[in-house]
Amino acid sequence: MLRFLSRELHSWRLMHASSNRLVRPTDRVETLVLLALWVSALAGLLVALTIGGNTYATHKAAVEVQGPRHSVSATVVTMPKPDDDSTIVAWRRPDGSRATAAVDTERHDRVGRVRIIWLDDEDKPADPPRTTTTDAVVEGIMAGLGVVMLTTLGWWGLVLLVRAAADRHRMRRWEAEWLEFDIDSHR
Incomplete structure (x- = not known):
């Protein structure tokens, strides 16, 4: 887990946003995609809060109306x-x-x-009567946590997919560059 975290923190260097020619276009695209995934994760958190709040309000209204x-x-x-x-x-x-x-x-x-x-x-x-607002709070929290879990799993899977694709592309490029510098020293 620490290795994954260190790789993620390493990928957020500002170097990818600079005009440094040593940074490959693949690295810049990867940074942009990962940044978009971070923003979508924050949006998922807002959705989770909204769904949790709506679930709470619906349950509370049902308790009061029954x-x-x-x-x-x-x-x-x-x-x-x-x-x-x-x-x-x-x-x-x-x-x-x-x-x-x-x-x-x-x-x-x-x-x-x-x-x-x-x-x-x-x-x-x-139906059995719905009980106090405690149940409404628990249902709201559980609904919000469910959305957070789905968002987290989706985000994690997409990050791993983007990282794997970028790593595979980098490895192919590095192999090609090493072949360019290969000196025929076997003679």
Whole structure:
């Protein structure tokens, strides 16, 4: 890792921007491409911050808008059919009447299993309530970190690709120059 870092720091010498004739055009192009990659990495960081902030705002708005929900213990009555994803559950309402509804199947469902389901104000199955803003913060950070990771991996891969192409070109040029100076000393 240190070798890679030292090579990157070495490549940012200002010599590539000067009029020094010892600097090859390939080195100048490589510097420009790597500079463009640095700028794009900074833009990726801004995109990550924006996506993280938007995810946070969306989650926070969903927490504030959701209606009240309550949980009940429901018993699995029937298992889903092969072409269906819902399980039928039954529970008792506060007035003592029996209610049934189709809910998403869980992995451990079997007839007779008691599981917790969430109901809205109209006693219809609903998603579990979104909790406090802590979840919104965590989701925003995770979304931002995901974008940062993708940007970093893409940047690193492109830097390695540019460096490898430039190194390959330099090696071909150096080999050609050495062949020009080759003195036939084998006689």
